[in-house]
Amino acid sequence: MITEIQEILGQLDKPFTGEELFDHLPDIVFFIKNTKGQYLVVNNTLVQRCGAHSKSDLLGRLPGEVLRPPLAQSFEDQDRKVLETGQPLVGQLELHFYATRDVGWCLTSKLPLRSRTGEVVGLVGVSQDLRLPDLSTDEYQHVIAAINFAEANLHDPPSVADLADIAEMSPYQLDRRMRRVFGLTTGQWLLKLRIDLAQRRLRTSDESISSIAMQAGYSDQSAFTRQFRRATGMSPRDYRNARRG
16 A cells, blocks of 8 residues: 555656645645745645735744744744654644734644654644534533533543533543533643633733732742743743733
8 A cells, every 4th residue: 555655746747735736625724844844835724824925935934934923933842842753743722823813722732744764854744723513413412411511610620531420421531521512632622722711801900920820720830930831832821912912
């Protein structure tokens, strides 16, 4: 099978990168980068979200040259880790900020590209938008009690095991249903819920960061800052300033 694939790819007029395919998927950002972290291949979705006019505006550039500094730095740090360690980044839940000032949650994965000798020669990555859940499905009805409990108790967030008990199913079964409804594991959904609350309060209130951290279920402000930075690419203070600027 591998030989057959190699034969097909060898007959192509130009190397197959998937670029044209991903151009038709508006909810997915796709890119290939070299070992410097510069864009070699991008799809139209990435061009639009950077506020650029064409793909050529991105090619050969680093994220820091086409995106806002806090988020760009987060992307460059991710790239550097994948390129230096050769370890993939899979299913990273992130809040992305677009040139339109809109925000959206994505699941990001990045994989190292290797030469025949095993050397890392670049990386390929995708960021897929989270879909809106269909609240009319039977799957949603099975988890609604757990969802309502979590939303009402973010100041003291329940564990996955707690939510599974409320839903009267095993943690594994709850994970499967949450994936079908939200496209996320129960743990990822809980994190999103807490960060969503925090970013809303940061954007719309003058409350202290420590107070907002408590509301989101973080008794330790430093732990809140680390988790918030991992999800958004910036500290809570930088996020507040950026969203109000």
